[in-house]
Amino acid sequence: MKHKNNIRxxxxxxxxxxxxxxxxxxxxxxxxxxxxxxxxVTAVTPSPSTTAESKPQVYRAxxxxxxxxxxxxxxxxxxxxxxxxxxxxxxxxxxxIAGHAAKYDLAYYNQETILGGTELGLSGYPAFNGPKxxxxxxxxxxxxxxxxxxNHSLDMGEAGITSSLEFWDTQNVIHAGTARSKEEADxxxxxxVNGITYAFLxxxxxxNGLQPPVGxxxxxxxxxxxxxxxxxxxxxxEQIRKADEMADVVIVAAHWGTEYAMEVNADQQQxxxxxxxxxxxxxxxxxxxVIQPVxxxxxxKTICYYAxxxxxxxxxxxxxxxxxxxxxDIVKTVDRDNVEVKVENARADLLYSYHDAGYANVHxxxxxxLTDAVLPNYxxxxxxxxxxxxxxxxxSITIGSVFN
Numbered sequence: 211m212k213h214k215n216n217i218r219x220x221x222x223x224x225x226x227x228x229x230x231x232x233x234x235x236x237x238x239x240x241x242x243x244x245x246x247x248x249x250x251v252t253a254v255t256p257s258p259s260t261t262a263e264s265k266p267q268v269y270r271a272x273x274x275x276x277x278x279x280x281x282x283x284x285x286x287x288x289x290x291x292x293x294x295x296x297x298x299x300x301x302x303x304x305x306x307i308a309g310h311a312a313k314y315d316l317a318y319y320n321q322e323t324i325l326g327g328t329e330l331g332l333s334g335y336p337a338f339n340g341p342k343x344x345x346x347x348x349x350x351x352x353x354x355x356x357x358x359x360x361n362h363s364l365d366m367g368e369a370g371i372t373s374s375l376e377f378w379d380t381q382n383v384i385h386a387g388t389a390r391s392k393e394e395a396d397x398x399x400x401x402x403v404n405g406i407t408y409a410f411l412x413x414x415x416x417x418n419g420l421q422p423p424v425g426x427x428x429x430x431x432x433x434x435x436x437x438x439x440x441x442x443x444x445x446x447x448e449q450i451r452k453a454d455e456m457a458d459v460v461i462v463a464a465h466w467g468t469e470y471a472m473e474v475n476a477d478q479q480q481x482x483x484x485x486x487x488x489x490x491x492x493x494x495x496x497x498x499x500v501i502q503p504v505x506x507x508x509x510x511k512t513i514c515y516y517a518x519x520x521x522x523x524x525x526x527x528x529x530x531x532x533x534x535x536x537x538x539d540i541v542k543t544v545d546r547d548n549v550e551v552k553v554e555n556a557r558a559d560l561l562y563s564y565h566d567a568g569y570a571n572v573h574x575x576x577x578x579x580l581t582d583a584v585l586p587n588y589x590x591x592x593x594x595x596x597x598x599x600x601x602x603x604x605x606s607i608t609i610g611s612v613f614n
Contacts, residue, residue: 266545269405273461274314274612275494276307276535276561277501277518278322278360279344283334284524284569286341292570298343303572304522305351307535307561310576310613312352314537315403319348319521320357320463320496321385325377326370336418337365342377349381357412357463359387359431361497364420371429387412387431387463395428398453406542406551409453413446414465415497433481443481447488454489458551459540462490467498467517472529472599474502474516486512491553492538494518499525501534501595504558505604513538513556522563522574531563532595535576537612558600559612560592576613 289298301308311317323338325345333339345356356378363371371388378385389395399410413431416439422429432439433446453460462485468475482493486508493514495502502517519533539555560577562585580588596609 269542271315274317280523281340282524300347308351318355359412359414409457412463450488503603557608
């Protein structure tokens with residue numbers, strides 16, 4: 211919860227003048243309405259407009275969050291009729307999830323792999339490069355927050371970052387995590403929805419050992435470990451502090467954690483607390499390619515989705531194809547010169563990224579629309595992952611109410 215006492219001098223001056231004028235008006239009225247016989251003053255009841263306190267103004271916004279768009283080769287081949295078309299259409303595979311995301315005021319996903327476009331040559335694992343049409347379709351379907359700082363940010367080098375950012379700049383979206391200049395890297399991305407201002411930041415632990423060009427370390431927001439990468443944690447935390455001064459709510463996309471581990475590691479716990487103390491209100495984690503718990507941290511100050519898992523992928527293990535979606539409500543109350551901002555009603559639900567044995571017919575389903583024909587024993591699987599993973603740190607999280 212944030213309490214921001216924003217005392218505006220102009221408001222105070224206007225209020226004082228208005229109050230003084232009201233007193234003068236009342237005095238004149240009393241003086242001119244004396245009874246001529248007994249000089250008694252006629253009682254006057256001030257009008258409601260001079261006594262009633264203004265009601266607090268309440269602003270609300272909802273935020274939808276989900277995980278990694280991990281674009282293996284089969285995904286973009288499937289979107290082009292397996293190479294028989296030069297047109298890429300991702301809406302059939304992603305539309306069911308996006309249709310729900312579009313119901314919320316803001317919708318976030320993590321662009322795990324670079325969208326450098328066909329001009330750089332499309333490629334899959336281990337050095338990914340996907341078609342820009344994926345991002346276009348996701349934005350057209352309602353996503354408007356995209357993180358680009360991931361361990362695959364440098365798969366196509368500087369050219370990949372430049373090409374992808376040139377694309378993102380053409381879209382109606384706020385993106386963060388990679389940059390073409392120091393000035394761009396230092397810029398804190400902000401927006402406003404329903405009268406609520408927000409700042410959006412994105413940082414990754416590293417880039418699979420790949421380094422930005424010498425002198426261009428700012429190209430990717432890498433918080434580092436001090437061994438493989440320069441330790442920039444203080445820089446990251448300082449950016450969060452500045453963002454906290456600029457906006458009502460601070461959203462941080464954190465690319466962290468142990469791959470394929472559903473447990474939160476010590477570094478995530480320490481870093482999430484440091485982020486919260488610096489001013490982060492919502493932390494949405496990615497990278498492990500499996501889901502991890504959701505928890506309120508720092509005495510309820512910050513909601514942390516430690517890992518959302520994959521949004522879409524062609525990994526084979528069941529746990530890699532089960533992803534998470536989350537929603538929170540942001541409530542801003544303005545009462546005269548006091549502003550209170552709360553993040554509340556955190557909920558979570560599961561999704562399933564399907565592909566057949568030939569890595570075709572990719573489709574992402576909410577669990578609520580699954581059948582046993584698509585995923586046998588899906589209801590038992592859902593209950594297992596919810597109870598043993600999602601709620602393992604904090605049973606207060608609401609389950610469901612995301613894909614309604």
